[in-house]
Amino acid sequence: MGIKSLFSDRIRRIWNVWEVRALLQLSLLIQIILVIFGTRRKRDPRILIKFVIWSAYLSADWVATVALGNLANIQEGKNSNFIKTNKILQFWAPFLLIHLGGPDTITAYSLEDNELWSRHFLSLVVQVGIAVYVAIRAWSFTPLTFLSIPVFLTGIVKYGERTYVLRSASSQQFKKALLSANPIAEYALMRMETEGFERKIQMKKAWKFQAGHSDRKEFQLYLDAYFLFNRLQYLFSNLLLSLSERTDCYDIIHSKSAKDAFALVAIELGFMYDVLFTKATLVYSLWGILLRSISFLSSVAALTLFKIFIDPHQKDVSFTYSLLAGAVFLDLSSSVKLVFSDWTKLRLIQKQNPLINRILDAIFYIEGRLINRKIWSTGQESVSNYRKRWSESMAQYNLISYCLREMQTKGQFSDIEKLPYIRQYFQEYHHLTWxxxxxxxxxxxxxxxxxxxxxxxxxxxxxxxxxxxxxxxxxxxxxxxxxxxxxxxxxxxxxxxxxxxxxxxxxxxxxxxxxxxxxxxxEGSGSGEAKKPGDTTxxxxxxxxxxxxxxxxxxxxxxxxxxxxxxxxxxxxxxxxxxxxxxxxxxxxxxxxxxxxxxxxxxxxxxxxxxxxxxxxxxxxxxxxxxxxxxxxxxxxxxxxxxxxxxxxxxxxxxTYAANNCGWKDHAQQLCKGGELVTHVRLLMAHLGLSEQYNERERFMV
Incomplete structure (x- = not known):
């Protein structure tokens, strides 16, 4: 029996008609999953969350690429007349470019994805070329064609943003950007490389970022975190800081309570996560906000004009509405996340005035209500009480407990454990507690x-x-x-x-x-037995x-x-x-x-x-x-x-010994897996001066 005979002609015809539609809906669903769960992985270490994000991230590009290819193929051969009778198909290609651009909440699943930015650039050129081909083949002077233009441009911009952000977060470009921000430091690096001291650099004291000051404790925490974050970037790139930088960091961190110190580091590592795995470097810039506004307005305008100019009885109108509504939802979700992000709060805190302070209070209040925490109380509660920025937990793996459970369950899963990766799950993750x-x-x-x-x-x-x-x-x-x-x-x-x-x-x-x-x-609590007065000490x-x-x-x-x-x-x-x-x-x-x-x-x-x-x-x-x-x-x-x-x-x-002997790249990799206590300890150590990345000599005079 041949492969073709497995499916009847009727089933194949139905699939040929609905293939593109199914892929488009699947692509939209994947984007919604990434928007919702994209940032959860930095504070939720559960395997289910990791699997959902991993599978969605890896399949997103594949599904959108296949759908775009099918849109191109549908104009050829036996299906060439289909697009002539259904002009609305030309309107779908730009949405696939938007999906290929990905959400703002996740651009890279791991650090290795940033190093592959050139592959994404090539994909950008190819996929935009295919989308242009689809648009040109289906071009006609109708309202639908002109409605597709702003959506098309939005898709190209979003895809371009993703490639740019991946390139910016790659190790080479990340370090290059830090050095280009300080020409004196770049000259020093060139001189040290000539002398054989690569990656050693002395930052000029006059160039340092100023932390700023606020009378409100919760605002000052953000200012301090950003001040320290600008040092963390250099530490992460394995560059050296000066002793004056060490003194500045030490003065900030050592006077804080343990709770506030850990909260400060959590905010700081949240910034680093955003830089490495999201579009934060672009989204929270002036250009990024402008592009987000244009994108959102374009989606809303396209939805409105589509309703006005397109015949509601035309084929696939309701399907196209779902794509337009999905695009609006994705932009709206990104805008909401932007408003409540730590970056937005930081920018507002840096420009404090009575009006901005009221806006900040409103943001914190709404955020507190949305996540069912205590209502924001100005000047009283620490920022750490409101948003969970990492898992705030540590995995527990006990050797004797592992052996005990293995002996108790021996033979129960013998057949299942033979399956690929299943045995590893039972031997490792099955024994984890938190x-x-x-x-x-x-x-x-x-x-x-x-x-x-x-x-x-x-x-x-x-x-x-x-x-x-x-x-x-x-x-x-x-x-x-x-x-x-x-x-x-x-x-x-x-x-x-x-x-x-x-x-x-x-x-x-x-x-x-x-x-x-x-x-x-x-047993005592169950029997209700009271403690003796003499037992207090x-x-x-x-x-x-x-x-x-x-x-x-x-x-x-x-x-x-x-x-x-x-x-x-x-x-x-x-x-x-x-x-x-x-x-x-x-x-x-x-x-x-x-x-x-x-x-x-x-x-x-x-x-x-x-x-x-x-x-x-x-x-x-x-x-x-x-x-x-x-x-x-x-x-x-x-x-x-x-x-x-x-x-x-x-x-x-x-x-602390383990924390110091783990490379910064490995620490950064764990940020997208719920975060690790050892990473927070390493950063606390560095800010307290317990790091070899401080130079003993001042190479530049202020």
Missing amino acids: EDVNDDLKEAIFKQLKEKAEKMEDSYTINLCKELLAQRGDYVLEEKYELEELKWSTVDLDFDHSLLIWHIATTVCYEDDFAEKAAEDA ESKDAKEGHQKGNISKFLSNYMMYLLVLCPFMIPEGVGEIRFRDTCADVMQLFNKERCSMVEISRKLLEMVYRRSISQSVLSDGCKLAKKLRWLESDQKGWNREEKWKMISEVWIEML
Whole structure:
């Protein structure tokens, strides 16, 4: 049976008639999906959101291109008479150019798309050529033809905008634009390249952006964020900043609370996301606003005139109405997002006056109502209370929990797991949980970063900076708490090896210390038993210990997530191999037993001195757990709160070490995947002066 015989002649005729219409509607639907979900990916890490955006982004150009090709083919051969009797088809081609231009909310799915801007430029030339061919072949002196002209020009402009923005965000052009903004800096770069010091540059102090000042705290946060963002662009391009720039950044960030510091960094990284993955660099310029206004007015005018001049009984009129309404909706959505964007707020704040302040209050108020948050209260609430700019959560991946679930579900999905990518999903993402980045965690991280930054407040040297950045738990153990007996777990070990050891030890100790207490608290709350008056101090200490324990646990699981699912964000090593070997050891020990997390943790503690597991990471982790437990013995005399405070500080130091050793490009790539805590920490470190991208000498005199 031939392929053609699979479908009857009637079905093929129906498909030939509706093919272009179906593709046009599908293309419009994809654009609506991208408009709605395009920006959600920077604050929503869920796999479903990623899949929807990924599939829509990859299929958008293909669907529009195929539809445009079919419009060209339909004028040839057997279908040549069809377009003569249905002139309205010529009006559809410009809409496909608008769709190819894409929405303002997403131009690049990943950074690699920006590097392929030349491919999009070639596509622009080809697709515009096809659209012109369709228009010329169907040209006639009718109202419909003249109505298509403004829509046609709008499509060309939008497609051109996309290509321009992709080119501007490519690494080479991005750096070139930064250098061209400062001719002195460009000359310095040329001189350094001649001397063999490529990508090292000293910014002239007189050229720096001024942060500005506002009496309102929420407005000042935007001004400070933009001031720091202009430095972040240079950091991202691996250029150097001067010590005067370091001082300016430090003065802004160190005086803020942890909550405001993280909110400021979130706004700043939001700006960077917009520059790299959207049309922000063009949309929020004067030309961009003008083009958006013309585009919107053209769409509305085309819809209105179409209703006036075109016979409503003509074929495909209702279908064309849907395309026109879709174009108006896309422009309207872009305009609404433009009004409520951080860029618009920033521009208005920079031009403060009583009228503009009222407009800003209205924008914040409406935004607060739309997202069901607290009503805007001027001067009282932080900007961070109103819009979620990143996921504000950290993924949790626990090694022992992973092994336990694998043992419990063994064989249940054996057939499904054989399918491509499905096994990876079950082994990795199926085991993920999420925890909020709460204020306690922010406070602990920011406090520890400031302690390190203060050591260089008055005397920055590159050697001292390198020494501080190289600390990955050893400073906390050796110098701060004088625990020489624990330094083996961080010194002279690969980072991934040390991370796994501390992860196992933290998990074992946490389950041993807090799992039973959590069960008792739940039982006590259920029975309604009241606390004794004398338990106040003890309860406070226990609460502090539990808080530090939670911080340690969350950071431990988060770092394990980075090791397993984002290995490019931690120093290179064989962490994935060590992870698999350690999992194999755990499952070998407990495969024949039905144990809970608490039971496994306690048995691992006992195995440290009952028998040797092997010369493995698991053995070292259990050994460290036993040492941490020993800190609360009479010999050492620590209480639980002190122990977990130390453990949390070790994990924060490991987090900062990983953050500094991850390239800015990798940090930027994660901005479109919900954002990462490690990226926010890296940027806080840089603004506090904990970065090697500051030059010790002033190359230019002001």
